[in-house]
Amino acid sequence: MSANNNNKSLSSTHTPTEQPPLHFWQIFNMCFGFLGIQFGFALQNANVSRIFQTLGAQIEDIPILWIAAPLTGLIVQPIIGYLSDNTWNRLGRRRPYFLIGAICTTLALFVMPHSPTLWIAAGMLWIMDASINIAMEPFRAFVGDNLPKSQRTQGYAMQSFFIGIGAVVASALPYILTNMFDVANTADAGEIADSVRYSFYFGAVVLFLAVFWTIISSKEYSPEELASFHSAQSQSGLTQEANLRSSAQYRKGAISWITVGTVFTAFIAVQDLDPQLYILSLGILAFGPLQLFCAIKLNTSQGDNQSMGMTFNVVNDLFHMPRAMKQLAIVQFFAWFALFSMWIYTTSAVTSHHYDSNDVLSQAYNDGADWVGILFASYNGFAAIAAMIIPLLAKTVGIKFTHTINMFLGGIGLISFYFITDPTHLWIPMIGVGFAWASILSVPYAMLSGVIPAHKMGVYMGIFNFFIVIPQLLAASILGLLLRVFFDSQPIYAVVLGGIFMMVSGIAVHFVQNEKK
Numbered sequence: 242m243s244a245n246n247n248n249k250s251l252s253s254t255h256t257p258t259e260q261p262p263l264h265f266w267q268i269f270n271m272c273f274g275f276l277g278i279q280f281g282f283a284l285q286n287a288n289v290s291r292i293f294q295t296l297g298a299q300i301e302d303i304p305i306l307w308i309a310a311p312l313t314g315l316i317v318q319p320i321i322g323y324l325s326d327n328t329w330n331r332l333g334r335r336r337p338y339f340l341i342g343a344i345c346t347t348l349a350l351f352v353m354p355h356s357p358t359l360w361i362a363a364g365m366l367w368i369m370d371a372s373i374n375i376a377m378e379p380f381r382a383f384v385g386d387n388l389p390k391s392q393r394t395q396g397y398a399m400q401s402f403f404i405g406i407g408a409v410v411a412s413a414l415p416y417i418l419t420n421m422f423d424v425a426n427t428a429d430a431g432e433i434a435d436s437v438r439y440s441f442y443f444g445a446v447v448l449f450l451a452v453f454w455t456i457i458s459s460k461e462y463s464p465e466e467l468a469s470f471h472s473a474q475s476q477s478g479l480t481q482e483a484n485l486r487s488s489a490q491y492r493k494g495a496i497s498w499i500t501v502g503t504v505f506t507a508f509i510a511v512q513d514l515d516p517q518l519y520i521l522s523l524g525i526l527a528f529g530p531l532q533l534f535c536a537i538k539l540n541t542s543q544g545d546n547q548s549m550g551m552t553f554n555v556v557n558d559l560f561h562m563p564r565a566m567k568q569l570a571i572v573q574f575f576a577w578f579a580l581f582s583m584w585i586y587t588t589s590a591v592t593s594h595h596y597d598s599n600d601v602l603s604q605a606y607n608d609g610a611d612w613v614g615i616l617f618a619s620y621n622g623f624a625a626i627a628a629m630i631i632p633l634l635a636k637t638v639g640i641k642f643t644h645t646i647n648m649f650l651g652g653i654g655l656i657s658f659y660f661i662t663d664p665t666h667l668w669i670p671m672i673g674v675g676f677a678w679a680s681i682l683s684v685p686y687a688m689l690s691g692v693i694p695a696h697k698m699g700v701y702m703g704i705f706n707f708f709i710v711i712p713q714l715l716a717a718s719i720l721g722l723l724l725r726v727f728f729d730s731q732p733i734y735a736v737v738l739g740g741i742f743m744m745v746s747g748i749a750v751h752f753v754q755n756e757k758k
Contacts, residue, residue: 259389259470260462268392268399270458271383274339276403277451278377279621281346281369283408284444286584287617288415288437289366291610294589294601295433296359306363308520311581311713313367314706317374319555322703325379326696333461335379335386335699342376343452350445354438357431376452378706382699385690386462393690394635397683398628404682405625405675407451412617414440419611426607434607467695486560491536495529502526518722520714531556558697559704565692566701568753569685570708575746576648576681578712582720582739583655583674588613590732595664612664619668623675624682631683641750644684648747651677655740659733677743688753 263271293306325335332340349369356362384396415436418424426436462470502525509518531552538553562570588610593599596609627647635643654670654677661667686702693701720735728734 260387262389262392263387267459268388268396271387271455272380272396272399272403273458274343274376274403274452274455275380275400276407277343277448278346278373278380279404279407280411280444280451281350281373281448282377282404283411283617283621284350284414284441285366285369285373287412287588287614288440289362290585290588291601292354292356292362292433292437293359295428296356296362296431298359306359306366308714308717311710311717313370314374315710315714317371318378318706319700319703320551321375321378322382322699322701323551323555324699325382326699329464332456334464335383335461336456336459338379339376339452339456342372342374343449345372346376347445347449348372350441350448354433354441356433378703379699381686381702383459383461384686385695385698385702386467387459390691394632394640394683394687397686397690398631398679401628401631401679401682402625405621405623405628405679407447408621409618409625411440411444411447412614412621414443414614416611416614416618426611427602427604430602436611470695485539485557486535488536488539491532491539495531495533495536497529498525498532499529502529518719520717521719524714555700555704558700559707562701562704563692565754566689566705568749569689569705572644572746572749572753573681573685573705573708574712575742575749576677576685577709578716579652579655579739579742579746580678580681581713581716582735582742585716586720586732586735586739587616590658590736591616591664591667593731594658594733595662595667609664612667616667616671620671620675620678623672624679625675627676627679628683631679635684640684640688641753644680644750645747647676647680647684648743648750650674651680652740652743652747655743656737658736658740681746684750 298306321338325338328334328337330337346369349365349372353362353365353369356365380400384393384400388396415426415434418436418439419426424436424439426434428434502522505522505525506519508514509516509522535553535556538549542549589599591613592606592609596605596612598605598609600606631643631647634646638646650673652673654673657670658667661670685705689701689705690698720738723738724730724732724735
């Protein structure tokens, strides 16, 4: 999108160093939209597995149905990041995508609880998650654009605070509607309970209003101002033009990935392995043609990098990530594998392990599912508290050790689900999960924003999402198989495994190189 002089920037003066610090209410307004985004995200996390089971899904099939969510993020986030990096119009750089995403998500939230069949529900999850990602991805870059490095931990922690507050209410909505307003939490076979339907309606309204508030109350720096802030960094060797793989390198990469993907796919077919493994093999296979496309682009294009198009630039940036970003990718991998395990299996784990029911039409099952909503609300509430503590803790013990403490608290909390027999006590481990959640949503992003080129903030935040998506794809591919083969399809063990992976993430952060002061 082209520049438009009518767009008011955040500052009317230029500075040669970095963005001036913002006051509390400016940071509050620019992060407030995350309240609405997390409202939709929390409704999805707490209720979609329940919707799938209500429409006839078996426990071992739930991960493959969830595959839409991470696949959508893998595709959408780098695209939106790249587009928003190169946008400047009346609404700004990131805010146009806030608006588009909010409108689409609002519509999807109204439609989702009316899905008549399982596969329509899976398709709606795809649409809803794509819409959420359109709005969510630019918010990460928004903080990097508008705040100096000294305030970014505070900015991302503020986002975590709103994520916690929004998710508390959203996750608890079905329980609140049932117990305070006598809305039915059961329905006939194949029907979504009214408590879930009305929760999605309410969430749609909250999401749109919250994102719209950020749009009208926040401003953005112009491309010229951002260029002046980051002129020194633009010459630091991190620019895309200084880093190009050769056509030969791309061709070799394409051959390698296509070969490995093809052999893996054939092996799954010949050995008649779990079909969910095709997600992994086809994902490996697909990266080969992408590299081949880049090789062809290099051979045929006579222009600069920008003229080679979005696909080439995103793939090229992926291969030239800063070293610290690659190390943070490992931290993210273990953290998000753990989160995905928790999100897709907590409902079935609690209803089977603590309420002794797998019958989606039974009162026990639906009481347990409602209680999971409360548990999800509680960990998000504790995350809101943790978001205020994390910046102070980081100043005291350092940002890495802060992350380690929080991830160990979360890991111990998830593992304790196996040992706690009274479901009314399950809110206690959610304290640790809340601290881990707040840390996952703030610490890696604060560390990342200091080591990536400022003019590529959006695309690198989108690429960073790969290391959120890949562990979710892996979890969707193998968790059902692992449970079936090793744990007699008992979902409580998926939650325990998530706890172990959280603690591994807390250890991995110490291998990330320190950013420059």
